[in-house]
Amino acid sequence: MKPTATKKDVQQVIRLIKAAGLRADVSSGRFQTVIGIVGDEKKINFDQIKSLTGVYDVNRIQVPYRLMSRSYISHDIVVKVGDVSIGGNEEPVIIAGPCSIESYEQMFRIAKKVKEAGCHILRGGAYKPRTSVHSFQGLGLDGLKHLHNVGKDLGIPTVSEVRSEFDVEMVAKYCDMLQIGARNMYNQDLIEAAAKQGKPILFKRGFSAQIDEYLSFAERIVANGNKKLVLCERGIMPLGGSFKSQTRFTLDLNAIPVLRKETPFPVIVDPSHGTGRKDLIIPMSRSSIAAGAHGLMIEVHDRPQEALSDANQALAPEDLTKIIMISKLIHQTIAQSEVPFSGDISNGASHDH
Numbered sequence: 001m002k003p004t005a006t007k008k009d010v011q012q013v014i015r016l017i018k019a020a021g022l023r024a025d026v027s028s029g030r031f032q033t034v035i036g037i038v039g040d041e042k043k044i045n046f047d048q049i050k051s052l053t054g055v056y057d058v059n060r061i062q063v064p065y066r067l068m069s070r071s072y073i074s075h076d077i078v079v080k081v082g083d084v085s086i087g088g089n090e091e092p093v094i095i096a097g098p099c100s101i102e103s104y105e106q107m108f109r110i111a112k113k114v115k116e117a118g119c120h121i122l123r124g125g126a127y128k129p130r131t132s133v134h135s136f137q138g139l140g141l142d143g144l145k146h147l148h149n150v151g152k153d154l155g156i157p158t159v160s161e162v163r164s165e166f167d168v169e170m171v172a173k174y175c176d177m178l179q180i181g182a183r184n185m186y187n188q189d190l191i192e193a194a195a196k197q198g199k200p201i202l203f204k205r206g207f208s209a210q211i212d213e214y215l216s217f218a219e220r221i222v223a224n225g226n227k228k229l230v231l232c233e234r235g236i237m238p239l240g241g242s243f244k245s246q247t248r249f250t251l252d253l254n255a256i257p258v259l260r261k262e263t264p265f266p267v268i269v270d271p272s273h274g275t276g277r278k279d280l281i282i283p284m285s286r287s288s289i290a291a292g293a294h295g296l297m298i299e300v301h302d303r304p305q306e307a308l309s310d311a312n313q314a315l316a317p318e319d320l321t322k323i324i325m326i327s328k329l330i331h332q333t334i335a336q337s338e339v340p341f342s343g344d345i346s347n348g349a350s351h352d353h
Protein backbone atom coordinates (compact mmCIF):
# COMPACT_ATOMS: atom_id res chain seq x y z
CA MET A 1 0.00 0.00 0.00
CA LYS A 2 1.07 3.62 -0.50
CA PRO A 3 2.30 5.35 2.65
CA THR A 4 -0.79 7.58 2.30
CA ALA A 5 -3.25 4.64 2.16
CA THR A 6 -6.09 4.82 4.68
CA LYS A 7 -7.52 2.01 6.81
CA LYS A 8 -10.48 1.96 4.44
CA ASP A 9 -8.15 1.39 1.46
CA VAL A 10 -6.53 -1.53 3.28
CA GLN A 11 -9.95 -2.97 4.15
CA GLN A 12 -11.01 -2.80 0.54
CA VAL A 13 -8.01 -4.87 -0.59
CA ILE A 14 -8.65 -7.42 2.17
CA ARG A 15 -12.31 -7.67 1.10
CA LEU A 16 -11.29 -8.45 -2.47
CA ILE A 17 -8.81 -11.12 -1.32
CA LYS A 18 -11.47 -12.72 0.90
CA ALA A 19 -14.06 -12.58 -1.87
CA ALA A 20 -11.73 -14.74 -3.95
CA GLY A 21 -11.77 -17.31 -1.12
CA LEU A 22 -8.23 -16.47 0.01
CA ARG A 23 -6.77 -15.12 3.25
CA ALA A 24 -4.95 -11.85 3.82
CA ASP A 25 -1.84 -11.46 5.98
CA VAL A 26 -1.46 -7.83 6.97
CA SER A 27 1.97 -6.56 7.92
CA SER A 28 1.86 -3.00 9.22
CA GLY A 29 5.19 -1.23 9.37
CA ARG A 30 5.90 2.28 10.58
CA PHE A 31 5.64 3.77 7.11
CA GLN A 32 3.83 1.23 5.01
CA THR A 33 1.36 -1.63 5.14
CA VAL A 34 2.04 -4.74 3.09
CA ILE A 35 -0.73 -7.26 2.44
CA GLY A 36 0.20 -10.87 1.71
CA ILE A 37 -2.14 -13.29 -0.01
CA VAL A 38 -2.43 -16.74 1.55
CA GLY A 39 -3.66 -19.39 -0.86
CA ASP A 40 -3.77 -19.96 -4.59
CA GLU A 41 -3.19 -16.52 -6.07
CA LYS A 42 -4.37 -17.65 -9.50
CA LYS A 43 -7.88 -17.10 -8.13
CA ILE A 44 -7.28 -13.38 -7.89
CA ASN A 45 -7.20 -10.62 -10.48
CA PHE A 46 -3.97 -8.71 -9.87
CA ASP A 47 -4.94 -5.87 -12.23
CA GLN A 48 -8.14 -5.31 -10.28
CA ILE A 49 -6.21 -5.03 -7.00
CA LYS A 50 -3.71 -2.70 -8.58
CA SER A 51 -6.49 -0.35 -9.66
CA LEU A 52 -7.81 0.11 -6.09
CA THR A 53 -7.10 3.38 -4.31
CA GLY A 54 -4.14 3.31 -1.94
CA VAL A 55 -2.47 0.36 -3.67
CA TYR A 56 1.18 1.06 -4.44
CA ASP A 57 2.12 -2.09 -6.30
CA VAL A 58 1.18 -5.75 -6.72
CA ASN A 59 3.97 -8.31 -6.85
CA ARG A 60 4.14 -12.02 -7.27
CA ILE A 61 6.81 -13.48 -4.95
CA GLN A 62 8.48 -16.35 -6.78
CA VAL A 63 9.62 -18.48 -3.83
CA PRO A 64 7.12 -20.89 -2.23
CA TYR A 65 7.71 -19.36 1.22
CA ARG A 66 6.19 -16.01 0.38
CA LEU A 67 5.17 -14.78 3.82
CA MET A 68 8.65 -15.60 5.08
CA SER A 69 10.66 -14.13 2.27
CA ARG A 70 12.85 -11.06 2.57
CA SER A 71 10.91 -9.47 -0.28
CA TYR A 72 7.80 -9.54 1.92
CA ILE A 73 9.42 -8.66 5.27
CA SER A 74 12.83 -7.05 4.88
CA HIS A 75 13.68 -6.22 8.50
CA ASP A 76 15.01 -8.92 10.87
CA ILE A 77 12.33 -10.37 13.14
CA VAL A 78 13.11 -10.66 16.86
CA VAL A 79 11.20 -13.41 18.67
CA LYS A 80 10.57 -13.09 22.40
CA VAL A 81 10.49 -16.15 24.64
CA GLY A 82 9.63 -14.96 28.13
CA ASP A 83 11.89 -11.94 28.41
CA VAL A 84 14.58 -13.40 26.12
CA SER A 85 14.94 -11.89 22.62
CA ILE A 86 16.18 -14.07 19.74
CA GLY A 87 17.20 -12.62 16.38
CA GLY A 88 18.28 -9.36 14.79
CA ASN A 89 21.41 -7.96 16.36
CA GLU A 90 20.73 -9.44 19.79
CA GLU A 91 23.50 -11.36 21.52
CA PRO A 92 23.48 -15.11 20.82
CA VAL A 93 20.74 -16.89 22.77
CA ILE A 94 21.71 -20.16 24.40
CA ILE A 95 19.13 -22.89 24.93
CA ALA A 96 20.48 -25.72 27.08
CA GLY A 97 19.39 -28.64 29.21
CA PRO A 98 19.20 -32.40 29.06
CA CYS A 99 17.98 -34.39 26.09
CA SER A 100 15.22 -35.89 28.28
CA ILE A 101 13.58 -34.77 31.48
CA GLU A 102 14.24 -37.66 33.89
CA SER A 103 12.98 -36.32 37.24
CA TYR A 104 12.42 -32.99 39.01
CA GLU A 105 15.74 -33.44 40.83
CA GLN A 106 17.72 -34.14 37.63
CA MET A 107 16.09 -31.21 35.87
CA PHE A 108 16.67 -28.82 38.78
CA ARG A 109 20.32 -29.85 39.19
CA ILE A 110 21.13 -29.37 35.51
CA ALA A 111 19.02 -26.22 35.16
CA LYS A 112 20.83 -24.56 38.05
CA LYS A 113 24.18 -25.28 36.41
CA VAL A 114 23.21 -24.16 32.93
CA LYS A 115 21.66 -20.99 34.34
CA GLU A 116 24.86 -20.22 36.25
CA ALA A 117 26.76 -20.79 32.99
CA GLY A 118 24.65 -18.00 31.42
CA CYS A 119 22.07 -20.04 29.48
CA HIS A 120 18.87 -18.13 28.57
CA ILE A 121 16.27 -20.82 27.89
CA LEU A 122 15.93 -24.25 29.47
CA ARG A 123 15.26 -27.32 27.32
CA GLY A 124 14.18 -30.85 28.15
CA GLY A 125 12.20 -33.47 26.24
CA ALA A 126 9.05 -35.00 27.73
CA TYR A 127 7.62 -36.56 24.56
CA LYS A 128 10.72 -38.05 22.94
CA PRO A 129 10.87 -39.07 19.29
CA ARG A 130 12.76 -42.39 19.50
CA THR A 131 13.77 -44.80 16.78
CA SER A 132 13.34 -47.83 19.01
CA VAL A 133 10.19 -48.71 20.91
CA HIS A 134 12.49 -50.31 23.49
CA SER A 135 14.27 -47.08 24.46
CA PHE A 136 13.13 -44.51 27.03
CA GLN A 137 10.14 -42.66 25.54
CA GLY A 138 10.07 -39.68 27.92
CA LEU A 139 8.03 -38.90 31.04
CA GLY A 140 5.19 -37.21 29.12
CA LEU A 141 2.97 -34.94 31.20
CA ASP A 142 4.93 -35.57 34.43
CA GLY A 143 8.07 -34.43 32.64
CA LEU A 144 6.39 -31.25 31.42
CA LYS A 145 5.35 -30.45 34.98
CA HIS A 146 8.93 -30.96 36.23
CA LEU A 147 10.26 -28.67 33.50
CA HIS A 148 7.60 -26.05 34.24
CA ASN A 149 8.28 -26.11 37.99
CA VAL A 150 12.04 -25.91 37.56
CA GLY A 151 11.66 -23.03 35.08
CA LYS A 152 9.42 -21.21 37.55
CA ASP A 153 11.65 -21.94 40.55
CA LEU A 154 14.75 -20.65 38.76
CA GLY A 155 13.09 -17.91 36.69
CA ILE A 156 14.09 -19.22 33.26
CA PRO A 157 11.82 -19.74 30.21
CA THR A 158 11.38 -23.27 28.90
CA VAL A 159 11.06 -25.16 25.64
CA SER A 160 9.96 -28.74 25.01
CA GLU A 161 9.16 -30.85 21.99
CA VAL A 162 5.61 -31.43 20.89
CA ARG A 163 5.47 -34.73 19.02
CA SER A 164 1.80 -34.93 18.07
CA GLU A 165 -1.05 -32.48 17.57
CA PHE A 166 -2.80 -34.10 20.53
CA ASP A 167 -0.03 -32.89 22.86
CA VAL A 168 -0.03 -29.27 21.68
CA GLU A 169 -2.37 -27.99 24.37
CA MET A 170 -0.40 -29.61 27.19
CA VAL A 171 3.01 -28.51 25.98
CA ALA A 172 1.68 -24.97 25.42
CA LYS A 173 0.21 -24.96 28.92
CA TYR A 174 3.50 -25.85 30.61
CA CYS A 175 6.17 -24.34 28.33
CA ASP A 176 7.10 -20.92 26.98
CA MET A 177 8.11 -22.28 23.58
CA LEU A 178 7.13 -25.36 21.55
CA GLN A 179 9.69 -27.38 19.64
CA ILE A 180 8.79 -29.26 16.48
CA GLY A 181 11.46 -31.89 15.91
CA ALA A 182 13.34 -32.89 12.77
CA ARG A 183 11.23 -36.05 12.32
CA ASN A 184 8.04 -33.98 12.35
CA MET A 185 9.12 -31.26 9.95
CA TYR A 186 6.66 -32.67 7.38
CA ASN A 187 3.76 -33.10 9.81
CA GLN A 188 1.21 -30.60 8.51
CA ASP A 189 -1.42 -31.28 11.17
CA LEU A 190 1.07 -30.88 14.00
CA ILE A 191 2.58 -27.73 12.49
CA GLU A 192 -0.82 -26.08 12.08
CA ALA A 193 -2.06 -27.06 15.54
CA ALA A 194 1.17 -25.83 17.12
CA ALA A 195 1.09 -22.55 15.18
CA LYS A 196 -2.47 -21.80 16.23
CA GLN A 197 -1.82 -21.92 19.98
CA GLY A 198 0.17 -18.70 19.58
CA LYS A 199 3.35 -19.40 21.58
CA PRO A 200 6.82 -19.16 19.98
CA ILE A 201 7.86 -22.17 17.91
CA LEU A 202 11.30 -23.68 17.50
CA PHE A 203 11.04 -25.42 14.14
CA LYS A 204 13.82 -27.87 13.34
CA ARG A 205 14.94 -28.76 9.84
CA GLY A 206 14.30 -32.35 8.80
CA PHE A 207 17.59 -34.16 8.30
CA SER A 208 16.98 -34.91 4.64
CA ALA A 209 15.09 -31.72 3.81
CA GLN A 210 16.19 -29.24 1.19
CA ILE A 211 16.09 -25.66 2.41
CA ASP A 212 13.22 -24.71 0.07
CA GLU A 213 11.23 -27.64 1.38
CA TYR A 214 12.06 -26.73 4.99
CA LEU A 215 10.95 -23.13 4.48
CA SER A 216 7.78 -24.23 2.69
CA PHE A 217 6.74 -26.14 5.80
CA ALA A 218 7.83 -23.28 8.08
CA GLU A 219 5.58 -21.05 5.95
CA ARG A 220 2.62 -22.98 7.32
CA ILE A 221 3.39 -21.62 10.78
CA VAL A 222 3.39 -18.05 9.53
CA ALA A 223 0.35 -18.62 7.30
CA ASN A 224 -1.53 -19.73 10.41
CA GLY A 225 -0.89 -16.36 11.97
CA ASN A 226 2.16 -17.18 14.12
CA LYS A 227 5.21 -15.03 13.46
CA LYS A 228 7.02 -16.11 16.61
CA LEU A 229 9.09 -18.56 14.63
CA VAL A 230 12.70 -19.61 15.25
CA LEU A 231 14.41 -21.81 12.64
CA CYS A 232 16.91 -24.47 13.65
CA GLU A 233 19.62 -26.24 11.65
CA ARG A 234 20.34 -29.56 13.37
CA GLY A 235 22.42 -31.54 10.89
CA ILE A 236 21.55 -33.43 7.74
CA MET A 237 22.23 -36.80 6.14
CA PRO A 238 21.47 -38.28 2.76
CA LEU A 239 18.11 -40.01 2.55
CA GLY A 240 18.65 -43.45 4.05
CA GLY A 241 22.04 -42.44 5.45
CA SER A 242 23.88 -44.25 2.71
CA PHE A 243 27.46 -43.19 3.40
CA LYS A 244 29.53 -43.93 6.45
CA SER A 245 30.41 -40.91 8.53
CA GLN A 246 32.28 -40.31 11.75
CA THR A 247 29.48 -38.08 12.95
CA ARG A 248 25.82 -38.77 13.65
CA PHE A 249 24.71 -36.08 11.19
CA THR A 250 26.51 -33.46 9.08
CA LEU A 251 25.97 -29.97 10.38
CA ASP A 252 25.02 -27.83 7.39
CA LEU A 253 26.80 -24.56 8.13
CA ASN A 254 25.82 -23.28 4.66
CA ALA A 255 22.21 -23.28 5.81
CA ILE A 256 22.84 -20.47 8.32
CA PRO A 257 23.69 -17.61 5.93
CA VAL A 258 21.29 -19.01 3.32
CA LEU A 259 18.37 -18.99 5.76
CA ARG A 260 19.33 -15.54 7.04
CA LYS A 261 19.44 -14.24 3.51
CA GLU A 262 16.15 -15.83 2.46
CA THR A 263 14.08 -14.97 5.53
CA PRO A 264 14.00 -12.39 8.33
CA PHE A 265 13.31 -15.04 11.00
CA PRO A 266 15.94 -15.95 13.60
CA VAL A 267 18.14 -18.96 12.91
CA ILE A 268 19.70 -21.09 15.63
CA VAL A 269 21.89 -24.20 15.45
CA ASP A 270 21.81 -27.47 17.38
CA PRO A 271 25.39 -28.80 17.30
CA SER A 272 24.50 -31.61 19.74
CA HIS A 273 22.35 -33.56 17.29
CA GLY A 274 24.28 -32.07 14.36
CA THR A 275 27.43 -33.92 15.43
CA GLY A 276 26.30 -36.50 17.98
CA ARG A 277 29.73 -36.13 19.62
CA LYS A 278 30.51 -34.03 22.65
CA ASP A 279 34.09 -33.35 21.46
CA LEU A 280 32.76 -31.55 18.37
CA ILE A 281 30.20 -29.33 20.08
CA ILE A 282 32.59 -26.49 21.03
CA PRO A 283 34.16 -26.12 17.56
CA MET A 284 30.81 -26.35 15.78
CA SER A 285 29.24 -23.84 18.19
CA ARG A 286 32.01 -21.38 17.40
CA SER A 287 31.55 -21.94 13.67
CA SER A 288 27.79 -21.54 13.87
CA ILE A 289 27.97 -18.17 15.60
CA ALA A 290 30.66 -17.04 13.15
CA ALA A 291 28.37 -18.06 10.27
CA GLY A 292 25.62 -15.85 11.67
CA ALA A 293 23.50 -18.06 13.93
CA HIS A 294 21.34 -16.11 16.41
CA GLY A 295 21.75 -18.78 19.03
CA LEU A 296 22.53 -22.37 19.92
CA MET A 297 20.66 -25.29 21.40
CA ILE A 298 22.91 -27.60 23.37
CA GLU A 299 22.23 -30.79 25.29
CA VAL A 300 23.86 -30.73 28.72
CA HIS A 301 24.01 -33.41 31.42
CA ASP A 302 26.01 -33.34 34.64
CA ARG A 303 25.94 -37.14 34.96
CA PRO A 304 26.05 -38.46 31.39
CA GLN A 305 26.58 -42.00 32.65
CA GLU A 306 23.03 -41.79 34.08
CA ALA A 307 21.42 -40.05 31.06
CA LEU A 308 18.43 -41.95 29.66
CA SER A 309 18.99 -40.65 26.10
CA ASP A 310 21.78 -39.15 23.95
CA ALA A 311 24.51 -39.65 26.58
CA ASN A 312 27.28 -39.56 23.94
CA GLN A 313 26.53 -35.99 22.95
CA ALA A 314 25.79 -34.60 26.44
CA LEU A 315 28.08 -31.68 27.19
CA ALA A 316 29.36 -30.98 30.71
CA PRO A 317 28.02 -27.73 32.28
CA GLU A 318 31.60 -26.34 32.51
CA ASP A 319 31.95 -26.61 28.74
CA LEU A 320 28.72 -24.68 28.28
CA THR A 321 30.31 -21.77 30.15
CA LYS A 322 33.15 -21.77 27.59
CA ILE A 323 30.71 -21.84 24.67
CA ILE A 324 28.70 -18.92 26.01
CA MET A 325 31.85 -16.86 26.56
CA ILE A 326 33.31 -17.50 23.12
CA SER A 327 29.92 -17.03 21.40
CA LYS A 328 29.59 -13.52 22.85
CA LEU A 329 33.12 -12.65 21.75
CA ILE A 330 32.61 -13.91 18.20
CA HIS A 331 29.28 -12.12 17.93
CA GLN A 332 30.75 -8.82 19.17
CA THR A 333 33.73 -9.06 16.86
CA ILE A 334 31.54 -9.60 13.81
CA ALA A 335 28.99 -6.96 14.86
CA GLN A 336 31.79 -4.38 15.19
CA SER A 337 33.37 -5.32 11.87
CA GLU A 338 32.45 -4.04 8.43
CA VAL A 339 31.52 -7.56 7.34
CA PRO A 340 27.77 -8.12 7.64
CA PHE A 341 26.24 -11.38 8.82
CA SER A 342 23.96 -11.78 5.79
CA GLY A 343 20.89 -10.28 4.21
CA ASP A 344 22.61 -7.41 2.48
CA ILE A 345 25.26 -9.59 0.83
CA SER A 346 24.71 -9.41 -2.92
CA ASN A 347 23.73 -12.60 -4.68
CA GLY A 348 27.03 -13.09 -6.45
CA ALA A 349 27.25 -16.82 -5.91
CA SER A 350 28.89 -18.61 -8.78
CA HIS A 351 28.71 -22.33 -9.37
CA ASP A 352 31.60 -22.43 -11.88
CA HIS A 353 34.38 -24.85 -11.06
Ligand code: PEP
Pocket: 099, 125, 129, 161, 180, 181, 182, 183, 204, 234, 270, 273
Ligand atom coordinates in the same frame (compact mmCIF):
# COMPACT_ATOMS: atom_id res chain seq x y z
C1 PEP B 1 15.78 -32.88 20.42
O1 PEP B 1 16.16 -31.71 20.29
O2 PEP B 1 15.52 -33.38 21.51
C2 PEP B 1 15.66 -33.73 19.23
C3 PEP B 1 15.10 -34.93 19.28
O3 PEP B 1 16.18 -33.19 18.12
P1 PEP B 1 15.91 -33.52 16.55
O4 PEP B 1 14.44 -33.40 16.34
O5 PEP B 1 16.69 -32.46 15.85
O6 PEP B 1 16.43 -34.89 16.30
Ligand code: MN
Pocket: 099, 100, 273, 299, 309, 310
Ligand atom coordinates in the same frame (compact mmCIF):
# COMPACT_ATOMS: atom_id res chain seq x y z
MN1 MN C 1 18.59 -35.57 22.10
